[in-house]
Amino acid sequence: MMASLMAGAVRPGRSVKRSVSIWELLVWAFQREKISIEFDELSRLAGERPGVGMEYILMQRHNLGCSVDGGGRSEPHPDADLISSALAALPEAVGGRRMAVWIASLAQSGRWPEVDCQPEAKCEPATVRRCKHGVYAERSFWSGDGIMHRWPQSQLGKNDGYVCLVRYTGTARDVASQRRQWLQWWSALLELRTTFQIRGLSAFEVTDSMPPMAPWNSGGQ
Incomplete structure (x- = not known):
């Protein structure tokens, strides 16, 4: 303002x-x-x-x-x-x-x-990547964070095991x-x-x- x-x-x-x-x-x-x-x-x-x-x-x-x-x-x-x-x-x-x-x-x-006088909770990609085709959410291979374990390697296909990390904005906090x-x-x-x-x-x-x-x-x- x-x-x-x-x-x-x-x-x-x-x-x-x-x-x-x-x-x-x-x-x-x-x-x-x-x-x-x-x-x-x-x-x-x-x-x-x-x-x-x-x-x-x-x-x-x-x-x-x-x-x-x-x-x-x-x-x-x-x-x-x-x-x-x-x-x-x-x-x-x-x-x-x-x-x-x-x-x-x-x-x-x-x-x-x-x-923000009219807050609205949103879920957005934590990081994005830009290329000639546009802007996309960046993905990464999930290896665990100490709380949630990674997926068993033997059960994953070639394109499996990837996640898109997100962040929340406009929350009550x-x-x-x-x-x-x-x-x-x-x-x-x-x-x-x-x-x-x-x-x-x-x-x-x-x-x-x-x-x-x-x-x-x-x-x-």
């Missing part, structure tokens, strides 16, 4: 704040401002003290007025730096660093996590995994939305708008 991107060629100004959703804000920061997450900044600003959360890091950002070195390009917007810091300090309760990296990757591509990942991602966005609504940004006003919490309940959007 492709998320909508914010339009406009001019950087947000400081006089009038633009109302955006938390997802639009993340996409702007990673696509337009091209920020990255600096996890080492946590120890630098927090003085190597454990247990320092997102709120403390953002306050230090405001107090110091500092920004991450842009590496030879123009410095990112101050709000983009705050977004980077907030992601780097994302609490473990909503995924921590692993979730922060995932959110950054999704925002860079402008896509939401994959979730696959659906549950996708939905669990979606809800974790959604919870992390909610945490970030709350943070920026409380702390505030210089150029943006974060609205209550969020991606659907459970898109599978309405058949997907």
Whole structure:
């Protein structure tokens, strides 16, 4: 699912704040401002003290007025730096660093996590082969897998003993995994939305708008 991107060629100004959703804000920061997450900044600003959360890091950002070195390009917007810091300090309760990296990757591509709103169980060949006549399921001689024994060689003909290995997709386990990942991602966005609504940004006003919490309940959007 492709998320909508914010339009406009001019950087947000400081006089009038633009109302955006938390997802639009993340996409702007990673696509337009091209920020990255600096996890080492946590120890630098927090003085190597454990247990320092997102709120403390953002306050230090405001107090110091500092920004991450842009590496030879123009410095990112101050709000983009705050977004980077907030992601780097994302609490473990909503995924921590692993979730922060995932959110950054999704925002860079402008896509939401994959979730099948109308799952359908399928049985497909594990591997296929292609030739001039088309695509065919690949077969192999069955020699056993430790659970099912191979066929007795003396009872097999010239073309007997071959199998086509298959895999199942769209199973209940696959659906549950996708939905669990979606809800974790959604919870992390909610945490970030709350943070920026409380702390505030210089150029943006974060609205209550969020991606659907459970898109599978309405058949997907």
